[in-house]
Amino acid sequence: MMELTRKGEYAIRGIVYLAKQSPGKVILVSEVAEATGVPQTFLAKIFQSFAKLGLVNSFRGTGGGFLLGRPAAKITLRQVVEAVEGPIIPNRCLSDEGNCGRTSECTVHPVWRRIQEEIAAILDGVTLEDLAKGKKSL
């Protein structure tokens, strides 16, 4: 349970690859795809969602490609994961305003809330810089 999808995995691999490049260097999707072992067209889609959120910048045409939208130290793993997987919601109760339907009876609610917060906190605490440099955080 609670498994990251391939998309999430690919997203991380791809953007970490970008984070490893010298700042300002523009990289082709094809290069990232090959280097990370991710299907190119799929990765392209992922990078498009990154671009919409400003996590990466993109340039079209000859000499085009992608680079990080801001310094690697300013991009958290949470932002990356949520960009492609959506918000961290371990249970439906937590999606809207505690809309369990069975709110009063839902004693599990606070447990999911806590899990949600813990995961968020951990992912917030890791930046692309950490990942690119292989920092031993834990």
Added chain:
Amino acid sequence: MMELTRKGEYAIRGIVYLAKQSPGKVILVSEVAEATGVPQTFLAKIFQSFAKLGLVNSFRGTGGGFLLGRPAAKITLRQVVEAVEGPIIPNRCLSDEGNCGRTSECTVHPVWRRIQEEIAAILDGVTLEDLAKGKKSL
């Protein structure tokens, strides 16, 4: 992302309902299903997996039904969730023996490990007794 499935939700609702009964009382699946708003045949399946793991005991025939396999205080939320959803694996890296394929490069690995441990710890810390009594733990 990281969402509990319906099966997981139903499983919790169902077994918590059992935990609320007076110990030793045998309850029909049909009653639990109606009380918790879970499709009966689906819930029956879920209870079957519980039975295999000893989380509940079952009796067939007239007067049959289900009851907890041990005291509610001895059943953790983790056991319930893992019974129906499988082990807590936020990332494929963590499933086998760190079988990332790309092990050395996988700097995210420790992050998922930590998330896995945090979730496990939280779920381990909640028993069916807590849930049945609506204990405010967090």
Added chain:
DNA sequence: GGTAAAAAAGACAAAAACGGTCTTAAAGGG
């Protein structure tokens, strides 16, 4: 301006997972 190179956008599709249902069997009580 024309052409080639790239990303953007969106339609499409196979495969797997989800969320069940249905049927048959087995066991127990009266």
Added chain:
DNA sequence: CCCTTTAAGACCGTTTTTGTCTTTTTTACC
């Protein structure tokens, strides 16, 4: 033997995942 209830497993429609393919747009360069 018959009724009740769980056990087991086949089955099935829908949604999500995991992509691909095609067309369009933008840009650089000649």
